[in-house]
Amino acid sequence: MSVREPRTRRERTSVSVLTGPTVIWLLLFFIVPLGVIFVYSFLQRGAFGGVEWVFQIDNYLRFADALYINIFVRSLWIAVLTTLICLLIGYPVAFWMSRRPAWMQGGLLLLIMVPFWTNFVVRMYAWRLLLFRQGILNGFVMGLGLREEPLALLFTPTAVVIGLVFAWVVNMILPCYASLVGLNDAMLEAAQDLYANRWQTFWKVVVPLTMPGIVSGSILVFVPSLGAYVIPDMLGGGSADMIGNLIHQQFTSGQNWPFGSAISVLLMLTMLIGTLIYFRVARQRTAQGIVG
Amino acid sequence: MGNPAVQLTQVTKAFGEVLAVSDIDLRIEDGEFFSLLGPSGCGKTTTLRIIAGFEMPTQGDVLIRGRSMGQTPPFKRPVNTVFQNYALFPHMTIEQNVAFGLEMKKVDKAETQRRVGEALEMVRLPNMGKRRPHQLSGGQQQRVALARALVNEPEVLLLDEPLGALDLKLRKAMQLELKRLQSQVGITFVYVTHDQEEALTMSDRIAVMNDGEVLQVGSPVEIYEHPTSGFVADFIGESNMLYGTVYAVEGTEAVILVDGTVPVRAHTDYDLSHGQRAGVVVRPEKITLGNGGALLGRVEEVVYIGTDTRYSIRLTDSTTLIVREQNGNSDQVRLYEAGEEVSVGWSPAQAIVLVD
Amino acid sequence: MASSSTTPSTQPVTEGHPTSRVSSGFASFWRQLGKFLLSGWALIFFVFLYLPIVTLIVFSFNESRFATEWSGFTLQWYGELFQNRLLGLALRNSLIVAFSTTLISTAIGTMVAVALERFDFKGKLPIDALLFLPIIIPDIAMGIMLLSFFALLNQSLGFVTIIIAHTAFNISFVAVIVRARMADIDPTLEEAANDLGANEWQAFWRVGFPLLLPGILAGALTAFTLSLDDYVVTFFVSGPGSTTLPVRVYGMIRRGVTPEINALSSLLLVASMILVVLSLALQRRSSRLNV
Secondary structure, eight states, X not given: OOSBOOXXXXXXXXXXXXXXXXXXXXXXXXXXXXXXXXXXXXXXXXXXXXXXXXXXXXXXXXXXXXXXXXHHHHHHHHHXXXXXXXXXXXXXXHHHHHTSOHHHHHHHXXXXXXXHHXXXXXXXXXXXXXHSTTSHHHHHHHHTTSOSSOOOOTTSHXXXXXXXHHHHHHHHHHHHHHHHHTXXXXXXXXXXXXXXXXXXXXXXXXXXXXXXXXXXXXXXXXXXXXXXXXXXXXXXXXXXXXXXHHHHHHHTTSOOHHHHHHHHHHHHHHHXXXXXXXXXXXXXXXXXXXXX | OOOOSEEEEEEEEEETTEEEEEEEEEEEOTTOEEEEEOSTTSSHHHHHHHHHTSSOOSEEEEEETTEEOTTOOGGGSSEEEEOTTOOOOTTSOHHHHHHHHHHHTTOOHHHHHHHHHHHHHHTTOTTOTTSOGGGSOHHHHHHHHHHHXXXXXXXXXXXXXXXXXXXXXXXXXXXXXXXXXXHHHOOEEEEEESOXXXXXXXXXXXXXXXXXXXXXXXXXXXXXXXXXXXXHHHHSSOOEEEEEEEEXXXXXXXXXXXXXXXXXXXXXXXXXXXXXXXXXEEOGGGOEESTTOSXXXXXXXXXXXXXXXXXXXXXXXXXXXXXXXXOOOTTTOOOOOTTOEEEEEOOGGGEEEEOO | OOOSOOSOOOOOTTSSOTTOOOOOHHHHHHHHHHXXXXXXXXXXXXXXXXXXXXXXXXXXXXXXXXXXXXXXXOOHHHHHHHHOHHHHHHHHHHHHHHHHHHHHHHHHHHHHHHHHHXXXXXXXXXXXXXXXXXXXXXHHHHHHHHHHHHHHTTOOOSHHHHHHHHHHHHHHHHHHHHHHHHHHSOTHHHHHHHHTTOOHHHHIIXXXXXXXXXXXXXXXXXXXXXXXXXXXXXXXXOOTTOOOHHHHHHHHHHHOOOHHHHHHHHHXXXXXXXXXXXXXXXXXXXXXXXX
């Protein structure tokens, strides 16, 4: 029996000793700070950052401005687009990987993991080099004579999406790959035995069976994309500011902590709701067998 | 006789609302090969774990050699276990695995080395000491698990379906090996299995369990020939159950009217009264066909299975009998065909009355 | 693409397309094309995955200040890098933070993982949720909420606040990794040790811990990497004198592209690759230990 209730007083003590430090640390340095910004979001801004202890809901009302709604909608749009592109790129790659010989799969996984573990700021800086007006990609394009003028890539919304996709596509590939590898080949053969052709097998059997991988992959891409700050800052250069940039601004140059807190609260709520809706839709679709 | 090796008194174990083991009394004698037999989920493994000390009984007590175990933790009990999946320590060599128990008991180095060597010799793995468990085959790992337990010279060895993971041929070989080891070391074995054939071949006595209760305890012959309940009759080997009412009783022989029409003679250990509902158990191989048996049936199905032929014979509208006839010499025994009428009979002593 | 046969294929899993079977020449053509396109797609993906990294390393040796054209090999930028005192300081700060947070989060993350994987107790679900939150929360939110919290307490920002913040997100990652490893360890192994006369303490140190060690090390490496990697949270909770490497580098990047950063980034890349390979080697070793 692997998991059991603590038997003796001594075991109950060890459970407390083992979980205590984590519980205290996370309550004190995570839950309490979370509560702090929730409270801050109802206060007035201080003169030089910080807050005045006057209760109000203006911070939330202020968000109803077209300027902020725009940023909010754009962030949602970019996050959804990023998730879709990651699925389109990642699923075929995961599928391809899962059908390689075993020794090769290990190597391919390593190849995928290495960039993922390299410094995030450095990776995005590298993309900046590539997308730069005098950068490699443009040098390449013009060198081939494809274009006279350099492409304006850096500091565009496109650059932001490219950055987000390459930052998080691994989060899509790994869960999809895991569920594709777990796919029982007999199931595919059974489908074909029952007269399904290749496409039908794929849509009616492979995709529904790997739905758990697609769902978790999508959430793992959507959530960090929606909360992105570094990528829109570094690759968007103000052309495609997202919620993260807005929050950053309120806590630095804007010096409006209560408003920044309110936006953060809204951001987290959006993530929660978005994830829940996605879970529900995905489950319904799998249940009905209508996928795609 | 002195104290039994293991004694369970009114042991009950509840996991939340579920009773895994309920009110068990068992007495396992010194030097016995004792099996706990039953379908999965019957409580046999829980019973073993209670003896080992991995589970504490909700009620009742376990006595080992007359000593109450109470809340004694596993590491202070004079028993050792061979686990279902062997549970060999993957980060230690075979020698280190086998030496582990002695090391915990602070046995000195030289003696440890000698005893580990002997134990490995005993399970016929003398030159494997430096290897790691994953370098061994399933059968070899199983022997290491045995050596690791036996080297401690426990009062009782507990075995939890130790042959479950092996293939059929290896399993048969290991059954004999285990039996040999047990008579060699003379230690009491408590053996958990769901395989009735395994239990019958190896055990001195068997406890048949179902739903957390012990239904019957006895030697293999007793269990097979004189089941005391429909479950035991059905679980141990194949059997025919006929249901009817008591028509007449003469000493230990009763006549049961099956389905109100067919009178059947059977042995009884109970005091029966006329009109009482009762069942009759007959083993398929005890039934003879032809030879002027008392009953008449119609052959419904014939399945030839090499050494035997297996017939389904319809007695009444609601009762069919399974009959096994040995094929033996094909000149002497003729095969019946489906649709044929045939007389069916058995010696009354071979059929047993059950009242549930 | 109707196929002509109804016999299921019995090809081994590893070889070829899962849906391959005997079929007509025409269908076979489409299948080959499909395979070809799929492999091409994967190849292009891997090229784009590595393109920025390779570019970065190549151009860290480029004489020209600009990354458009190759003008000759030089080690000049690496030389300048090692002269940069501010960067050296930032690296030192990063290492101080990373080592401290790794030590703390590995210790308490492992402890909570052991409790969660071993025992069933009231409050298990809330602790699970508590551990899940830091993983999914956006780092920008984590940064500002810790900043607000420390400001409320009048706590000055510096090493202490950075280490607290990094530990707050690292505990969860360590716990997840150690738990995954623990789930792979057969729980009867420690029971077997008990059965052979080892008490709980001896059983854990002699059997449980050695088997868990690769998982703990993998958790520690992850914590170390994540700490070295973090920019956003650190930006909000670091003060003067405690600037870490990513924060310093980010500031330099915002001021413009310099080849010095290419050189630094290349070194960081190599360092993280070594860490990844190390952690994978550890995992492989540990999986080999499992029967």
